[in-house]
Amino acid sequence: MIEAFLDPATGSLPQVEEAVRAAAAAEIMPRWRQLAAHEVIEKSGPHDLVTVADRLAEQHLTASLTALLPGSVVVGEESVHADPALYGALERDAPVWIVDPVDGTRQFVRGEAGFCTLVALALRGELLASWTFAPARDRMATAVRGRGARLDGAELLAGSPEPGAPLRVAMSHPDYTTPDQKAALLGLDAEGVAARSCGAAGLEYLAVASGELDAVAFSWEFAWDHAAGLLLVQEAGGAQTTLTGEPYRIAGGNALPFTAARDRATAARIRDLLDAAR
Missing domain, CATH: 3.30.540.10 (Fructose-1,6-Bisphosphatase, subunit A, domain 1)
Incomplete structure (x- = not known):
C-alpha cells in the first residue's frame, strides 16, 4: 500500500x-x-x-x-x-x-x-x-x-537524553484530567525531571523525535492527536508505553497516562514515575 x-x-x-x-x-x-x-x-x-x-x-x-x-x-x-x-x-x-x-x-x-x-x-x-x-x-x-x-x-534521530541532565517532559495539564490521572502526572514532579504543560501534541512529538524534548506524557488517547506523532517518534528510534507497559493502541482502551520518549530507558522511567504516583 x-x-x-x-x-x-x-x-x-x-x-x-x-x-x-x-x-x-x-x-x-x-x-x-x-x-x-x-x-x-x-x-x-x-x-x-x-x-x-x-x-x-x-x-x-x-x-x-x-x-x-x-x-x-x-x-x-x-x-x-x-x-x-x-x-x-x-x-x-x-x-x-x-x-x-x-x-x-x-x-x-x-x-x-x-x-x-x-x-x-x-x-x-x-x-x-x-x-x-x-x-x-x-x-x-x-x-x-x-x-x-x-x-x-x-x-530524524531522537538519540538519548544527556546523562545527568534533567529530563525535559511535556505533559497533559493536570487540571484537564481525571483524579487518578492527575495523581499519576504529579509523579513527574520528581528530582531529575523538568516537566511542563504541553502545547500542540503533534509538535511535542516532533520535539521528541528531533531530540529537543526527552519525553511526553499524555492523559487522553484520541488517535488524531497521537497516531502521527507516535509513529514519528518510533521511526526516529524512540519508544512508547502505556501505564501497564503495553503499547498504545490507536483504537483506544489504553491504560492512561501513556508516554513516548527518545529511548526505551527514558520511556520506562517516565512510566515508572507515573505508576508509582497513582
Whole structure:
C-alpha cells in the first residue's frame, strides 16, 4: 500500500505531502490571524475549540486523501465529533486516514505559530505512515513504518537524553484530567525531571523525535492527536508505553497516562514515575 505513494529515491511520499500542504494553503493559512468571532466555536467548553479552518481543512483532506487511496476512509476529529460511530473504522479492514486538521486550535485562535496538521495512515490498527505539517513554520515531518523519519527531507534521530541532565517532559495539564490521572502526572514532579504543560501534541512529538524534548506524557488517547506523532517518534528510534507497559493502541482502551520518549530507558522511567504516583 505504502509503495504506491513512496518515492524510492528520497523515501518521501510526495502525493500525500502535497495533499496536506494544499489543504493548509487553501483552508488554514488564509484564516490564520484573520478569524472572526463567529468562526470560533466552543465544543464541550472553553478549552475545546473548533474553527471554520478546522472543518474546511478536514473536508479538503477527506476528499483528497480518499481519492489518492480508493476504498480508504477518514477518521477525523471533526467528523467523529459529529458522528462518534466513525471512530470504529480504526478496527475494521479498510485503510484509515487519521486526521487532525488543526492540532493546537487554541494556539491557532490566538494567532500563534504553534499549531500543525496531522495525518496518519493505518490498516487494522497498525500505523503505516504519518505526516506532521507546521504550516506557519513551513516544516514537514514524515515517517514510514520500517523506513525511518524525516524532517524537511533530513533524517530524524531522537538519540538519548544527556546523562545527568534533567529530563525535559511535556505533559497533559493536570487540571484537564481525571483524579487518578492527575495523581499519576504529579509523579513527574520528581528530582531529575523538568516537566511542563504541553502545547500542540503533534509538535511535542516532533520535539521528541528531533531530540529537543526527552519525553511526553499524555492523559487522553484520541488517535488524531497521537497516531502521527507516535509513529514519528518510533521511526526516529524512540519508544512508547502505556501505564501497564503495553503499547498504545490507536483504537483506544489504553491504560492512561501513556508516554513516548527518545529511548526505551527514558520511556520506562517516565512510566515508572507515573505508576508509582497513582
